[in-house]
Amino acid sequence: MSAEVPRSIVLLRHAKADWPEVADHERPLAEQGRRDAPAVGEWLTAQGHSPQIALCSTATRTRETWKLVAHHLPERPRTVYEERIYEASPGEIIALLNDLDDEVRDVLVVGHNPGMENLAGTLAGRSDGDALAGLSRSGFPTAAVAVLRFNGSWKSVEPGVGTLTDFWAPRH
Numbered sequence: 001m002s003a004e005v006p007r008s009i010v011l012l013r014h015a016k017a018d019w020p021e022v023a024d025h026e027r028p029l030a031e032q033g034r035r036d037a038p039a040v041g042e043w044l045t046a047q048g049h050s051p052q053i054a055l056c057s058t059a060t061r062t063r064e065t066w067k068l069v070a071h072h073l074p075e076r077p078r079t080v081y082e083e084r085i086y087e088a089s090p091g092e093i094i095a096l097l098n099d100l101d102d103e104v105r106d107v108l109v110v111g112h113n114p115g116m117e118n119l120a121g122t123l124a125g126r127s128d129g130d131a132l133a134g135l136s137r138s139g140f141p142t143a144a145v146a147v148l149r150f151n152g153s154w155k156s157v158e159p160g161v162g163t164l165t166d167f168w169a170p171r172h
Contacts, residue, residue, distance in 0.1 A: 008149050009097065009123065009162065010049055010108040012040065012069070013116045015143040017061040025086060029064045036143040037065045039170040041072025044108075047166065049147065051077045051108035055096060057085035062110045065143070069110075077108065085111045090119040090159075100154040113140050120146040120167075125160030134167040144169035 015033030054077045056066045070076045084092060100107060117140035148162035
């Protein structure tokens with residue numbers, strides 16, 4: 001596969017989590033999160049997004065979000081549960097993207113804030129339509145999705161490389 005093929009990065013912040021007396025990493029989804037996550041899968045499908053691989057934080061709330069989202073996709077992508085996404089900086093997630101095989105065209109990353117919001121802002125050198133305005137206006141709420149596109153190999157992912165083409169959240 002040519003290194004100049006169009007690629008997409010879908011960034012998904014986990015759905016709304018509950019606050020029980022457990023370690024942060026083990027927090028489950030709240031009822032609202034269990035309602036919002038399937039809507040994300042439906043939106044991704046309706047928009048024609050079909051990631052070949054999903055990189056998902058190992059936190060309980062991200063794994064639960066991903067399971068509910070993936071159920072609504074036409075094909076479930078290969079899933080890699082990656083502990084380095086929990087509390088990751090944009091640079092740490094970019095390093096994970098740089099390691100992807102160039103046979104992969106589209107990736108979905110399920111993570112946390114501020115990492116997802118900061119990564120979207122870091123990668124977006126440009127924006128289509130009002131996607132950037134939507135991100136700027138609402139921040140990156142739970143269950144929000146940012147879609148970035150770029151041409152090149154995964155090794156070329158760096159700040160400003162992408163175009164933010166979509167920003168969506170179920171309740172915003």
